[in-house]
Amino acid sequence: MDTKIGSLDNCKPASNDVCSPVNGTVSTIQGSVYPAVVNFSEATLGRHLARRLVQIGVNDVFSVPGDFNLTLLDHLIAEPGLNLIGCCNELNAGYAADGYARSRGVGACVVTFTVGGLSVLNAIAGAYSESLPLICIVGGPNSNDYGTNRILHHTVGLPDFSQELRCFQTVTCYQAVVNNLEDAHDMIDTAISTALKESKPVYISIGCNLAAIPHPTFAREPVPFALSPKLSNKMGLEAAVEAAAEFLNKAVKPVLVGGPKLRVAKACEAFVELVDAGGYAVAVMPSGKGLVPEHHPHFIGTYWGAVSTAFCAEIVESADAYLFAGPIYNDYSSVGYSLLLKKEKAIIVQPDRVVIGNGPAFGCVLMKDFLRELAKRLKHNNTAYENYHRIFVPEGQPLKAAPKDPLRVNVLFQHIQKMLSSDSAVIAETGDSWFNCQKLKLPAGCGYEFQMQYGSIGWSVGATLGYAQARRRTAYASLK
Numbered sequence: 143m144d145t146k147i148g149s150l151d152n153c154k155p156a157s158n159d160v161c162s163p164v165n166g167t168v169s170t171i172q173g174s175v176y177p178a179v180v181n182f183s184e185a186t187l188g189r190h191l192a193r194r195l196v197q198i199g200v201n202d203v204f205s206v207p208g209d210f211n212l213t214l215l216d217h218l219i220a221e222p223g224l225n226l227i228g229c230c231n232e233l234n235a236g237y238a239a240d241g242y243a244r245s246r247g248v249g250a251c252v253v254t255f256t257v258g259g260l261s262v263l264n265a266i267a268g269a270y271s272e273s274l275p276l277i278c279i280v281g282g283p284n285s286n287d288y289g290t291n292r293i294l295h296h297t298v299g300l301p302d303f304s305q306e307l308r309c310f311q312t313v314t315c316y317q318a319v320v321n322n323l324e325d326a327h328d329m330i331d332t333a334i335s336t337a338l339k340e341s342k343p344v345y346i347s348i349g350c351n352l353a354a355i356p357h358p359t360f361a362r363e364p365v366p367f368a369l370s371p372k373l374s375n376k377m378g379l380e381a382a383v384e385a386a387a388e389f390l391n392k393a394v395k396p397v398l399v400g401g402p403k404l405r406v407a408k409a410c411e412a413f414v415e416l417v418d419a420g421g422y423a424v425a426v427m428p429s430g431k432g433l434v435p436e437h438h439p440h441f442i443g444t445y446w447g448a449v450s451t452a453f454c455a456e457i458v459e460s461a462d463a464y465l466f467a468g469p470i471y472n473d474y475s476s477v478g479y480s481l482l483l484k485k486e487k488a489i490i491v492q493p494d495r496v497v498i499g500n501g502p503a504f505g506c507v508l509m510k511d512f513l514r515e516l517a518k519r520l521k522h523n524n525t526a527y528e529n530y531h532r533i534f535v536p537e538g539q540p541l542k543a544a545p546k547d548p549l550r551v552n553v554l555f556q557h558i559q560k561m562l563s564s565d566s567a568v569i570a571e572t573g574d575s576w577f578n579c580q581k582l583k584l585p586a587g588c589g590y591e592f593q594m595q596y597g598s599i600g601w602s603v604g605a606t607l608g609y610a611q612a613r614r615r616t617a618y619a620s621l622k
């Protein structure tokens with residue numbers, strides 16, 4: 143069975159549509175099975191790329207012009223469904239595409255050769271760290287210049303065009319250098335579909351002299367992608383569920399903890415189903431904030447070792463069984479590897495793998511399938527939640543400021559807390575804001591985005607632009 147891209151399901155709870163790439167309609171061919179012919183003047187490489195982007199749900203591309211992408215930008219801008227958003231530098235364009243991808247499921251940016259490419263690189267690395275499908279398009283050298291010893295401007299002055307490509311190799315999952323028309327259709331398709339399948343950024347370089355040239359492969363609307371879904375190995379799934387149910391059903395006070403990979407596994411809803419079925423206390427890892435509904439009655443806060451929400455670590459660390467869904471234990475999230483967790487008490491569920499205690503381990507098991515099936519087999523047990531309830535003391539309020547007192551951080555964040563609703567999203571910047579935003583209590587439907595793995599300062603500015611633009615699109619679409 144194939145899954146059309148537009149039907150990839152939602153990940154984040156309530157109104158936040160992260161992980162639902164694209165506008166639901168992109169993958170349906172209406173009427174004739176044979177895709178529509180396009181005007182000869184529109185059968186160019188540039189227009190084809192633009193049509194593909196629109197088709198997967200990218201209606202906005204974040205760009206900075208430069209000599210190597212000017213013609214390409216002309217052809218992208220000519221596509222009615224595509225809006226070009228000029229940014230003041232490439233790093234911001236990349237951050238904006240990252241924010242856009244978080245809300246819309248996929249994002250794109252267009253920059254110029256090397257001087258732009260190397261500038262956007264840090265944003266692409268951040269998107270890689272967050273497993274975001276992002277199409278990074280670079281206007282590349284003239285195809286006739288390959289194989290010559292020419293020195294191009296906007297480079298470091300060596301007659302080697304591969305420097306930018308080599309930089310992108312470690313921060314993208316696929317690179318397409320398009321310098322002839324014969325292969326262009328194939329290369330663009332492979333790059334875009336790889337980004338969607340692997341949920342990682344890809345790099346597409348388009349020879350600057352090619353964007354305006356028509357070619358027979360671009361003479362029809364591209365056939366929408368139909369990506370085959372990943373499937374669980376049925377036997378592995380059944381065995382993993384059975385072992386996990388036995389492990390959890392015999393525990394006295396089991397708990398659940400959601401981690402950041404719930405997003406890429408598209409398993410947020412399945413995780414909530416498990417929480418509802420088991421009645422367990424549920425916590426979130428700091429890097430998973432926004433992926434677990436904090437308004438859920440059994441939510442006990444952020445599990446972050448010694449710096450957890452009050453009373454949360456006590457419950458998690460004293461549990462005799464815990465299931466972590468999609469964790470990443472890095473130096474930050476593990477508070478310098480100081481978490482008081484024991485492997486033999488843990489079930490670790492990764493996007494396609496389940497490990498129970500020190501073993502057994504089950505591969506080819508999708509997190510979403512596993513959590514859903516496990517939910518059907520769990521005995522209800524709210525002991526950990528009851529224990530939390532027994533020790534929980536509500537947080538105090540910051541002291542009221544006297545007139546003319548300097549504004550204190552705790553008062554500032556109290557105001558921010560009051561502003562949050564289902565219509566808001568918090569885009570938390572690295573630094574102090576990051577730590578204070580962690581403590582915000584997110585109402586139902588309130589989005590939350592940050593970059594806990596990569597932590598690049600300045601990310602939130604561009605990301606807010608992209609996220610807001612994508613949310614506007616979604617809001618507008620729901621009014622139509």
Ligand SMILES: Cc1ncc(C[n+]2csc(CCOP(=O)(O)OP(=O)(O)O)c2C)c(N)n1
Nearest residue numbers: 264571572573574575576596597598599600
């Ligand atoms: C691109 C990048 N460079 C450097 C750092 C290291 N760094 C982390 S926090 C920080 C200071 C941030 O200052 P500010 O934005 O004023 O935040 P605050 O003082 O509120 O923490 C720096 C430089 C980083 N995270 N990212």
